[in-house]
Amino acid sequence: MATVLVVYATNHGNTQKMAAAIASGVTSVSGSQANLKCAEDVTANEVLASDAVIVGTPVIMGSLDWRIKKFIDETCRPLSMQDSLVSKVGAVFASGSGYGAGGNGCELTMLAVLNSFALAGMVIVPLPKRTPGYYLGGLQWGPFGRTSGEKMEPLGITEEQLEVAVHHGANVARITDALAGKNLFA
Amino acid sequence: MATVLVVYATNHGNTQKMAAAIASGVTSVSGSQANLKCAEDVTANEVLASDAVIVGTPVIMGSLDWRIKKFIDETCRPLSMQDSLVSKVGAVFASGSGYGAGGNGCELTMLAVLNSFALAGMVIVPLPKRTPGYYLGGLQWGPFGRTSGEKMEPLGITEEQLEVAVHHGANVARITDALAGKNLFA
Amino acid sequence: MATVLVVYATNHGNTQKMAAAIASGVTSVSGSQANLKCAEDVTANEVLASDAVIVGTPVIMGSLDWRIKKFIDETCRPLSMQDSLVSKVGAVFASGSGYGAGGNGCELTMLAVLNSFALAGMVIVPLPKRTPGYYLGGLQWGPFGRTSGEKMEPLGITEEQLEVAVHHGANVARITDALAGKNLFA
Amino acid sequence: MATVLVVYATNHGNTQKMAAAIASGVTSVSGSQANLKCAEDVTANEVLASDAVIVGTPVIMGSLDWRIKKFIDETCRPLSMQDSLVSKVGAVFASGSGYGAGGNGCELTMLAVLNSFALAGMVIVPLPKRTPGYYLGGLQWGPFGRTSGEKMEPLGITEEQLEVAVHHGANVARITDALAGKNLFA
Numbered sequence: 148m149a150t151v152l153v154v155y156a157t158n159h160g161n162t163q164k165m166a167a168a169i170a171s172g173v174t175s176v177s178g179s180q181a182n183l184k185c186a187e188d189v190t191a192n193e194v195l196a197s198d199a200v201i202v203g204t205p206v207i208m209g210s211l212d213w214r215i216k217k218f219i220d221e222t223c224r225p226l227s228m229q230d231s232l233v234s235k236v237g238a239v240f241a242s243g244s245g246y247g248a249g250g251n252g253c254e255l256t257m258l259a260v261l262n263s264f265a266l267a268g269m270v271i272v273p274l275p276k277r278t279p280g281y282y283l284g285g286l287q288w289g290p291f292g293r294t295s296g297e298k299m300e301p302l303g304i305t306e307e308q309l310e311v312a313v314h315h316g317a318n319v320a321r322i323t324d325a326l327a328g329k330n331l332f333a
Numbered sequence: 334m335a336t337v338l339v340v341y342a343t344n345h346g347n348t349q350k351m352a353a354a355i356a357s358g359v360t361s362v363s364g365s366q367a368n369l370k371c372a373e374d375v376t377a378n379e380v381l382a383s384d385a386v387i388v389g390t391p392v393i394m395g396s397l398d399w400r401i402k403k404f405i406d407e408t409c410r411p412l413s414m415q416d417s418l419v420s421k422v423g424a425v426f427a428s429g430s431g432y433g434a435g436g437n438g439c440e441l442t443m444l445a446v447l448n449s450f451a452l453a454g455m456v457i458v459p460l461p462k463r464t465p466g467y468y469l470g471g472l473q474w475g476p477f478g479r480t481s482g483e484k485m486e487p488l489g490i491t492e493e494q495l496e497v498a499v500h501h502g503a504n505v506a507r508i509t510d511a512l513a514g515k516n517l518f519a
Numbered sequence: 520m521a522t523v524l525v526v527y528a529t530n531h532g533n534t535q536k537m538a539a540a541i542a543s544g545v546t547s548v549s550g551s552q553a554n555l556k557c558a559e560d561v562t563a564n565e566v567l568a569s570d571a572v573i574v575g576t577p578v579i580m581g582s583l584d585w586r587i588k589k590f591i592d593e594t595c596r597p598l599s600m601q602d603s604l605v606s607k608v609g610a611v612f613a614s615g616s617g618y619g620a621g622g623n624g625c626e627l628t629m630l631a632v633l634n635s636f637a638l639a640g641m642v643i644v645p646l647p648k649r650t651p652g653y654y655l656g657g658l659q660w661g662p663f664g665r666t667s668g669e670k671m672e673p674l675g676i677t678e679e680q681l682e683v684a685v686h687h688g689a690n691v692a693r694i695t696d697a698l699a700g701k702n703l704f705a
Numbered sequence: 706m707a708t709v710l711v712v713y714a715t716n717h718g719n720t721q722k723m724a725a726a727i728a729s730g731v732t733s734v735s736g737s738q739a740n741l742k743c744a745e746d747v748t749a750n751e752v753l754a755s756d757a758v759i760v761g762t763p764v765i766m767g768s769l770d771w772r773i774k775k776f777i778d779e780t781c782r783p784l785s786m787q788d789s790l791v792s793k794v795g796a797v798f799a800s801g802s803g804y805g806a807g808g809n810g811c812e813l814t815m816l817a818v819l820n821s822f823a824l825a826g827m828v829i830v831p832l833p834k835r836t837p838g839y840y841l842g843g844l845q846w847g848p849f850g851r852t853s854g855e856k857m858e859p860l861g862i863t864e865e866q867l868e869v870a871v872h873h874g875a876n877v878a879r880i881t882d883a884l885a886g887k888n889l890f891a
Contacts, residue, residue, distance in 0.1 A: 189576070207591075208599065208634075208635040209637070212592065213585050213591075217585040218450070219579075230834070238792065247473070248431070248441045248477045248478070250434065252635075252638060254438070254439075258816065259581075259627060262581035262624050264846040265581070266353060266624060266845045270831070271828070271829035271830075271831065273823035273829065275788065278891050281432075282443065292435045297468050299468070309665055321888070321890075328882050331833030332835075332876050333833075333875060333876060363684070395821050396724075396768075397774070397817075399779075402765075402774045406771050413766065428684065438820050439830075441813075445813065448659065449766040451645035452645075452810060453644060456643070461602065461635075461640025462640065463640070473638045473721070474637055494661075507701070519649065619839055621844040622808050624812070626807060626808070631802055648804060658805050658806060659809070659810060664806070680806075690856045
């Protein structure tokens, strides 16, 4: 039984909606269970008990939300110092208004989370461009929910955008299942 | 007289169009001149003789075009080793099909160029979001010309997208003019 | 009179020591003054009243300290939304134990800060490799104080490492002075 | 039988030495074979026939070597456009003089390779800090061989530095073996 922890912070509910879609993707894979949590509420034991961690963050000023960073600094870092996260699976998703032609900093935002996961020794799952819904809600490192239109009119997260998030959750669950319990790293 | 070198590589002419728009922005600033060059044709002396360098690259597999990297490795690197580029001004722009919700790797592409400029000791000019046309063709680090629609139908670079490029060229020219000839770095 | 705001977070006093060195570099430039502040204590008015902002962060799990991100999210973001930071000067520095052969995530940590500055439309000042002390305490984007030895034995920040920080402060002050009060961006 | 393709470019033989160490790590895992190739010599069929690709690049001006980028642009990109690399495993390593306190751009160099791998839909294997030899030759995203001393005196790659590369090859082989032949992605 693979356990996937889905952690998020949210301001307007958009990242939360994506988190719920990802969790539903996880549970759609036989033998996988999802633990969906707001960043403030996750305990170190919940991280330890998980085979994979998927973190979702609003894109704020071109980087991860400070509440997500606080979770990484205070909850994940002591575990990483003891090498307790090595060989777990890590993945990421994000939402943001997306002003401009390129996502308003979404790429470095996702890489900030993944840089922490790499330091912890976690295997990283990206998002293939062939994934259904990618053209509306995908980025190479994970789902990106763009919540505003070209002129910053708020549109929220649409059903079509959530499709790619569901698949991301299922992808992570399958890869976690294939890796769990094996002796992968020196 | 500030001289701004605009260097590009192009496959379908899109980055070239943006480069021409940027050069026209440079020359719109009184006392500034632009030198517009394909990456293959730039000499080390042209780089040395410039007060600023603006590099434009297609986004290819989420990073800069190999021809741009060859220009950096073979033409710029020997100058950088001798600290000959310190205090020049650097800026970047890019074009690409932009598949997905976030620019298909445009952010790391631009940062690859800027990481080289930082190593060379060059002052970096970003692109403020208030720039006219930003919502159609802007990214925080420079203009990004998205050339395809949501389903990858080719649209090319539109007049509206070029507007932000013209302003980027003018911004760089003004900043170069303010910094040129001064003793800025230890 | 150019005013440079130096903002830091610190755990063991290392980033604070670097911040003080940077502030002393700022004030070594005639006509420049430094405002040295812990991240928790900076007000929006202090940011607005500054011509340049230099942010220093511990490297925590390969990204910026959550307290620095909170300062960016809560104090800088509202100003950036109103385009009030456009054409100010931005720079960065960091400290960390630096385990491994390459700085333990220092590069993405600095770029997280600079991505926020770019979104705000701020001109970025890097650190030329010719800067005295660079080989002991320099990175392309700013001073990096490596506080541990190869086997993680704590060494703290040495006098030699602070030298490069002093120069960074002076570099930023000179560039700020050259740009302040000019109409640089469209 | 998992096949791991190890691709490198080299100027002074350092990246080549690391590549050979990584290949020996791959073959140390029962049932895995390594295909060690210079970037110029790899064919698309060799990439297609591999279950994992590990790319090694000199750090040149803070980004990947242009010959590695040419391999990605011309050999990997057509395969990626057809989604033919999805679910393969990807990893990276680098070497460089490493001037300064933080690796001279090694982090963005590795991420340039990995951004391409993510776009191709490949699972990414990092390097846990507990890996033997990490403190001399490790970075979170893969082995980094620092070839010069603090004052840029050339030291080359030492036996101790190669240790971590051997383990990286073995890690990738084990993870590839666990994932190969499974239906992982939507």
